[in-house]
Amino acid sequence: MDFKTISFVILAIILAPLAGGLLAGIDRRLTAWFQGRFGPPILQPFYDVIKLLGKEPQVVNYWQIFCVHIYLIASILCVALFAMQADLLMIFFVMTIGAVFMVVGALAVPSPYSQLGAQRELIQMLTYEPLLIIVFVGIYFVTDSFKIADILAYDRPIFLALPLLYLVLTFALTIKLRKSPFDISASHHAHQELVRGVLTEYSGPYLAILEIAHWYDIVLILAICSLFWSTSWIGLVILLAVTYMAEIIIDNVTPRMTWKWMLTYVWAVGISLSFFNMALLYAKSF
Numbered sequence: 001m002d003f004k005t006i007s008f009v010i011l012a013i014i015l016a017p018l019a020g021g022l023l024a025g026i027d028r029r030l031t032a033w034f035q036g037r038f039g040p041p042i043l044q045p046f047y048d049v050i051k052l053l054g055k056e057p058q059v060v061n062y063w064q065i066f067c068v069h070i071y072l073i074a075s076i077l078c079v080a081l082f083a084m085q086a087d088l089l090m091i092f093f094v095m096t097i098g099a100v101f102m103v104v105g106a107l108a109v110p111s112p113y114s115q116l117g118a119q120r121e122l123i124q125m126l127t128y129e130p131l132l133i134i135v136f137v138g139i140y141f142v143t144d145s146f147k148i149a150d151i152l153a154y155d156r157p158i159f160l161a162l163p164l165l166y167l168v169l170t171f172a173l174t175i176k177l178r179k180s181p182f183d184i185s186a187s188h189h190a191h192q193e194l195v196r197g198v199l200t201e202y203s204g205p206y207l208a209i210l211e212i213a214h215w216y217d218i219v220l221i222l223a224i225c226s227l228f229w230s231t232s233w234i235g236l237v238i239l240l241a242v243t244y245m246a247e248i249i250i251d252n253v254t255p256r257m258t259w260k261w262m263l264t265y266v267w268a269v270g271i272s273l274s275f276f277n278m279a280l281l282y283a284k285s286f
Contacts, residue, residue: 005084012083013076019217027248034252045211052208059199060109067105068206074098075216082223085149086134092129096218099125106198117197123259127182127266128172134274135172138165139227140282147150152230159228161237166228168270170243173221175266179251179279182236182266184259187237189215 025042032039038179041047059065074094081091099121105116140162143154151158159166174183186197202210222240229235257265 005110009080009083012051012079014217016109017194017212017215021212023244026214027244030245031250031252035248043068045215049208049211051056052211053205055204059206060111062104063108064201065206067101067108068202068209070101071105072209073100074215075213075220078220079216079223082148085147085152087146088139088146088151088224090140091136091220092136093133095127095217098213103198106201109201111201112198115217117185117200118258121198123263124175124182124185127263130173131168131172131266131270131274134167134271135162137171138162138274138278138281141278148227151227157229157231157235161281162277163226164273166225166249166272169225169228169242170246171266171270173225173243174250175262176221177247178219179247179253181250181257182262183251183256184262192240192286266282280282 022045023155024045025040028044029039030040039102074097078091078095081094083086101182103118103125103285106114107116136146139151139158139162142158145151171182178186184197188198199207199210222244225240225243226236229239258260
């Protein structure tokens with residue numbers, strides 16, 4: 001890699017959690033506005049993480065510590081790979097490894113809330129990961145490449161060719177952001193019967209690490225969304241703003257699904273939309 005690429009990767013690693021935390025703060029403020037409350041400051045997520053980092057570390061076993069750090073490293077590596085304009089499939093595999101280790105950390109403790117939350121997290125992974133693969137395959141059909149550099153070099157917005165696949169990608173975004181109606185493993189709302197589910201047994205600095213890793217995940221998924229309109233900064237900003245605002249609205253107006261309902265609905269609708277969009281691409285190729 002040249003010096004310019006290395007500098008860009010370092011800048012992305014530094015700025016990604018700042019952008020993710022800021023988006024989380026905006027999310028909480030808008031959610032409060034929808035509910036008729038004033039809400040916390042936009043910088044509140046940063047205050048919370050700083051406070052958690054200052055607490056005394058407490059864990060059930062050291063396997064949790066290992067899994068937390070692997071999850072953070074995987075999230076950082078995904079953002080770095082995207083900044084390097086690497087392969088989408090490589091990013092997918094690294095992201096999956098990080099998610100698996102977070103689940104393993106939750107399974108390493110005997111808490112029933114943590115155990116059940118981890119099982120639901122695995123179900124969520126089983127739900128959104130096939131959709132991501134289908135979306136990446138659709139991108140390949142349009143651009144003839146999985147490499148981000150080639151996708152960015154495509155001369156037209158791929159959103160115009162894959163509008164239904166972009167909708168499918170938002171399903172994965174909703175699950176990854178832990179938003180209703182798909183927040184079955186660790187909800188930020190008060191209606192979660194699992195307390196904090198997969199995050200229940202994490203506290204102090206280790207919970208802060210998970211939150212920072214989640215900020216990296218937010219930026220990564222939105223970066224993948226940005227590939228659908230990379231030919232224009234104005235179009236890209238509008239697309240991401242509309243997408244994230246839609247996620248916040250859906251989060252506040254929908255009840256949480258059961259895991260069976262989520263799995264059935266997302267697969268049925270997501271795969272149906274995917275194949276319909278693929279069929280349209282195939283028909284246009286003739």
